[in-house]
Amino acid sequence: MTLRASVDGTVATITIDNPAKRNAMTADMWHALPPLLKEFQNHSVVRVVVLTGAEGTFCAGADISDLEKIGAVTAASNLAVLAEEALASFPKPTIARIEGDCVGGGCQLALACDLRLAAPGARFGLTPARLGVVYPAVSTARLVHTVGLAQAKWLLLTGELVTAAGAQRLGLVHEVASDLDARVEAVASTLASRSLLSQAAAKEIMEMTADGVDAARVHHWMNLMRESGEAAEGAAAFLGRRRPDFPWKP
Secondary structure, three states, X not given: OEEEEEEEOOEEEEEEEOXXXXXXXXXXXXXXXXXXXXXXXXXXXXXXXXXXXXXOOOEOOEOHHHHHHHOOOOOOOOHHHHHHHHHHOOOOOEEEEEOOEEEOHHHHHHHHOOEEEEOOOOEEEOOHHHHOOOOOHHHHHHHHHHHOHHHHHHHHHHOOOEEHHHHHHHOOOOEEOOOHHHHHHHHHHHHHHOOHHHHHHXXXXXXXXXXXXXXXXXXXXXXXXXXXXXHHHHHHHHHOOOOOOOOOOO
């Protein structure tokens, strides 16, 4: 039971590997995610991170036998919330590659990724009501921000599982792909070819929209755009009909 990491060119893959428990996340696994993300944030080549699960299952949630260690009360001590927030605030693009079950804490992780691509047979659910658990406030807010209040109520109050097609209708999933590996590879390649500065700025500004835009942070990104040469390279590549080689790194 671990998180496995690998790098292929500009794409890093983090694999949730606990197949005996349908890739349920233990306390140690939740604890390991933030420093692993920090490593990839500082990686000079990695531009995209893919999160997936081993042996045909994304993640069945938190390991119930480890709940006391994970911390089920305060966000400040809840390892699952800390891991979710580290993933959501990661400055480079992230993709959740989902097959099999994506339930509970697994859905929590998937929602913290920027893009969610699923196989046709994937299943999704948020199940705290089945366990008598209060879903974390930050996770609830992210769910509402993603799918809207009405759909969030359906998911959290019923605790029912939905199909991949149903999840796409609800807004949980961006695409359902019959050839998931090929589609994830294509999307990751597209993301890796874009301006990392533009992506990091867009991610931060979009997160601000729930609480109000911080003008100082927007000014920071605008200055970086000018000083880094990122926009100049984009324009030169466009005019020269070539692929841009964007210079900025976080």
